[in-house]
Amino acid sequence: MDEKQIELKKIIMDTKTLPTLPGVINKLNSLSDNDKSSVQEMARIVSSDQVLSARILRLANSPSYGFYRVSTISNAMILLGVNVVKSLAISSSIFEVMEKNSVGLWEHSLGTGVVSNLIAKKLGLPECEEIATAGLLHDIGKVIISLKCSEAVCEVRRMIDEKQIYMLEAEQEIFGTDHAEVGAWLAKNWFLPDKLTEPIFCHHNVATSENHRIKTSVVHMADVLIKASGFGDSGDNYVPQIQQAAWDALKLNEQIIAELVEDLEDKLVEVKNFSLELQQGFDAPPP
């Protein structure tokens, strides 16, 4: 790594300049996920913050989770699971930034969440909601990079056009790191579980996923399909192939892909409507 790369990486990976998280997060992290009384305590803590609760319920009612019509935080915890609600709480401040300043990336993320859920359900996988959350969060590193190094991000965009390379490659050349690594670092800092952190870290290189390869494969595949559909903006317009490691892990065949692409078209109309609704008032209370 050259000096400039070292400097930029230092800026990105500085925990002191991470977006401020709601104070309730620390309290949430200190509670155990498996203990029943902790779950009730968590719901109570989150519900005490009305803005945060409204944001979580908005996201919980997003098409990523199949329109559950979740109306309370304790319901969200029961329907979506504590891990999902915790990561929604943790991500809500980031999502707010993303939804206002980078609609294209927000739609790409939301779309990947929805398609991840679609694939997980189609293949009959367990923990569909957590897979959807991993999809929703997979490019969160891009938000951190653009928050901290907005000027260098212009350079990334220029390099993508000039060299016709993927965003990941341009990031590696400029920062000596990439959004997958930054996203996973962030998720670890926020104490998200490994089953969310690993898909974020490995979504561009499925073969490196050791413990959660199925979840990683789903997120990778959803990312590719959403790019191929032209929905949202992930930063570059080049559609990669689905990696062999994902074909193998999910035992995919051409017919499954064809069926998924068909289901996806209808879903994307819902996602677009949801995204537009959010842009009109992210902080408004849920219906």
Ligand SMILES: [Fe+2]
């Ligand atoms: Fe990515």
Ligand SMILES: [Fe+2]
């Ligand atoms: Fe992506």
